[in-house]
Amino acid sequence: xxxxxxxxxxxxxxxxxxxxxxxxxxxxxxxxxxxxxxxxxxxxxxxxxxxxxxxxxxxxxxxxxxxxxxxxxxxxxxxxxxxxxxxxxxxxxxxxxxxxxxxxxxxxxxxxxxxxxxxxxxxxxxxxxxxxxxxxxxxxxxxxxxxxxxxxxxxxxxxxxxxxxxxxxxxxxxxxxxxxxxxxxxxxxxxxxxxxxxxxxxxxxxxxxxxxxxxxxxxxxxxxxxxxxxxxxxxxxxxxxxxxxxxxxxxxxxxxxxxxxxxxxxxxxxxxxxx
Numbered sequence: 001x002x003x004x005x006x007x008x009x010x011x012x013x014x015x016x017x018x019x020x021x022x023x024x025x026x027x028x029x030x031x032x033x034x035x036x037x038x039x040x041x042x043x044x045x046x047x048x049x050x051x052x053x054x055x056x057x058x059x060x061x062x063x064x065x066x067x068x069x070x071x072x073x074x075x076x077x078x079x080x081x082x083x084x085x086x087x088x089x090x091x092x093x094x095x096x097x098x099x100x101x102x103x104x105x106x107x108x109x110x111x112x113x114x115x116x117x118x119x120x121x122x123x124x125x126x127x128x129x130x131x132x133x134x135x136x137x138x139x140x141x142x143x144x145x146x147x148x149x150x151x152x153x154x155x156x157x158x159x160x161x162x163x164x165x166x167x168x169x170x171x172x173x174x175x176x177x178x179x180x181x182x183x184x185x186x187x188x189x190x191x192x193x194x195x196x197x198x199x200x201x202x203x204x205x206x207x208x209x210x211x212x213x214x215x216x217x218x219x220x221x222x223x224x225x226x227x228x229x230x231x232x233x234x235x236x237x238x239x240x241x242x243x244x245x246x247x248x249x250x251x252x253x254x255x256x257x258x259x260x261x262x263x264x265x266x267x268x269x270x271x272x273x274x275x
Contacts, residue, residue, distance in 0.1 A: 001015075001016070001017055001192065001193060001205050002015075002016050002017070003016060003017045003018075003019055003208060004016040004017070004018060004019065005018075005019055005021075005210075006018035006019060006020045006021070006024060006186065006187075006210070007021065011187045011188060012188075013188060013190070013191055013192070015192060016192060017184065017192045017193055017205065017208075017211060018184070018186060018191065018192075018210075018211075018212075019208060019209070019210030019211060020186060020210045020211075020212055020251070021210065024117070024186060024210075024212070025251055025258070027114075027115060027116070027117035028117050028119065028186070028212060028249065028251060028260045029258075029260055030114050030115065030117065030119075031068075031112055031113070031114035031115075031117040031118060031119030031249075031260070032119040032121070032249050032259075032260025032261040032262075033119075033260070033261075034066055034068055034112055034114055034119060035110050035111065035112050035119040035120065035121045035249075035261050036119075036121060036261045036262060036263050036264065037264075038059060038062045038063070038110055038112070039108065039110055039121060039122075039123045039263065040263055040264065040265040041058075041062070042055065042058065042059075042108055042123075042125070043125065043265065045058055046100065046106065046108070046125040046127060047100065047127065047128075048099075048100055048101060048102045048127055048128050049099055049100065050099065050100050051095075051096075051097055051098065051099050051100075052084040052086070052093075052095040052096055052097075052098050052100070052106075053095045053096055053097060055082065055084055055095060055108060056080050056081050056082050056084065056095035059081045059082040059108075059110055060073065060081035060082075063081065063112050067114070068112040068113060068114045069112065069113045070082065070110070070111065070112060070113075071111035071112065071113050071118055071120070071189050072109075072111055075189065078094075078233065079094075080094055080095050082095065082108055082109060082110050083095075083107070083108070083109040083122075084098075084106055084107070084108055084109075085106065085107040085109070085234075085243070085245070086098065086100070086104055086105070086106045086107075087104055087105060087106075087242055087243075088236050088237045088240050088241060088242060088243060089107075089234060089235070089236050089243065090177055090179075090180070090218050090220070090226050090235040090236060090237060090243045090245070091107070091109070091180055091218060091235050091245060092109075092228075092233040092234055092235055093107075093233075093234050094231065094233055094234060100127045101127065102127060102128035102129065103127065103128060103129065103130060103131060103134070104126075104127040104128075105124055105125070105126055105127070105130065105134050105137070105138060105242065105244060106124070106125050106127065107122050107123070107124050107125075107244065107245045107246075108122060108123060108125065109121075109122035109245075109247065110122065111189065116187050117186065117187060118185045118186065118187070118188070118189055118249075119249055119260060119261060120185060120189075120214050120247065120249050120261070121214075121247050121248055121249060121261035122216060122245055122246060122247040123246060123247075123263075124138045124141065124142070124244050124245065124246060126138065133221060133242070134242055136172075137174065137219065137221050137242055137243075137244045138244050140168075140169060140172050140174055140219060140244075141217060141218075141219040141244040141245060141246055142246050143168065144164075144165045144168050144169050144176075144197075144217050144219060145165075145215060145216070145217055145246040145247070145248060147164045147165060147168050148161045148162075148164050148165045148197070148215045148217065149215055149248060149250060149257055149259060150164065150257075151164045152207060152215075152250055152252060152256065152257035153207065153252070153255065153256045153257060154207055154208055154209055154252060154254065154255075155206065155207065156206075156207050157199075157201075157202055157203060157204045157205060157206050157207060158193060158194075158195055158196065158199065158203075158204035158205045158207070159199035159200050159201060159202060159203030159204035160199070160201050160202065160204075161195060161197075161199065161215060162195075162196045162197050162198045162199025162200075162204070163198075163199045163200055163201050165197045165198070165217050166197065166198040166199065169217070169219055174219050174220060174221055175219070175220045175222065175223055175224035176197050176198050176217060176218070176219060176220075176224060177197070177217075177218035177219070177220060177224050177226055177243070178196075178197075178198060178224055179226050179235070180216075180218055180226075180235070181194045181195055181196050181197065181216075182194070182195030182196075182197070182213055182214040182215045182216045182247070183195065183213060183214055184211070184212060184213045185212055185213065185214060185249065186212045193205045193211075193213065195213050195214065195215055195216075197215075197216075197217040197218070207252050208252060209252050209253060209254045210251070210252065211251065211252040212249065212250070212251050212252075213249075213250065214247055214248065214249050214250070215247065215248060215250060216245060216246070216247030216248075217245065217246070218243060218244070218245045219243065219244050219245070220237050220239075220241050220242070220243045221241040221242045221243070222237060222239040222240075222241025222242075223237075223238065223239050223241070225237070225238040225239070226238060247261075248260070248261045248262070249261045
C-alpha cells in the first residue's frame with residue numbers, strides 16, 4: 001500500500017492512502033462535530049414507541065437545516081438518511097414502520113457531508129430498561145472501540161488496532177464480526193485503508209500522520225457469522241444473537257490521534273438508556 005499527499009491526487013479511489021494537511025483536519029472537525037451533535041440530540045428521541053422512520057426523518061431534517069447532506073441518501077440506491085440496526089441486526093438496518101420496544105438496543109449510523117468533508121459515526125441507544133446481557137454488550141463494544149482508538153499513532157499498524165479490539169472482546173465470551181470493517185474517508189465516503197477489527201500486532205498498514213479513517217467494531221453476543229437479507233442491505237447475526245456497534249472517525253496526528261466525532265454530551269462514555 002502506497003501513500004500520497006491528498007492535495008496532489010484526485011478525489012477518486014486510487015488504491016493509495018491519502019495523507020491530509022491542516023486544512024483537511026479543520027474540515028473533518030466541522031463535519032465530525034455536526035454528526036456528533038445530531039447523535040447527541042437523538043438521545044432524547046429514541047424511546048419506546050418511536051418508529052425508526054421518525055429517526056430517519058429527524059436525521060435528514062437535521063442535516064438539511066445545518067447545511068449538510070446525509071451521505072447515505074441514495075448512496076448506491078439506498079433510500080434513507082441513516083441506518084437503524086436493532087437487536088440482532090449487525091449493520092445497515094433500513095428505517096421503516098418498526099416501532100422501538102422496551103429493552104431494545106439500536107445502533108444509529110449517521111454520515112454527513114459538510115462542505116465536501118465526510119463525518120461518519122454510529123452510536124448505540126438503549127430503549128428503556130435493558131437486560132443485563134444487552135447492557136454488558138453495549139459496554140464491551142464501546143470499550144473495544146476506545147481501546148482500538150488508543151493505539152492509533154504514527155508507526156503503529158492497522159493490525160495493532162484489530163488486536164486491541166479482538167484481544168479485549170473475545171475473553172468476554174463475545175465475538176468480533178469479520179464481514180464488515182472501518183474505512184478511509186475524507187472527501188470520499190469510502191477510501192483506503194480498510195480497518196479490520198481483528199488482527200495481529202505489527203501487521204497490516206503502517207499508520208502515518210494525515211490518515212483519516214473510521215473504526216467501527218461490530219460485536220456479537222454469539223458467534224461472529226452474519227448474513228445479508230434479501231433487501232441487499234440488512235446484515236443480521238446468523239444465530240440471532242444480539243449485536244452492537246460504535247463508530248468514530250479519527251485522524252492520525254504527529255503524536256497520536258484526534259477523534260473528530262467525539263460526543264460532547266456523553267464525554268467519551270456510552271450513552272445511558274433512553275427513558
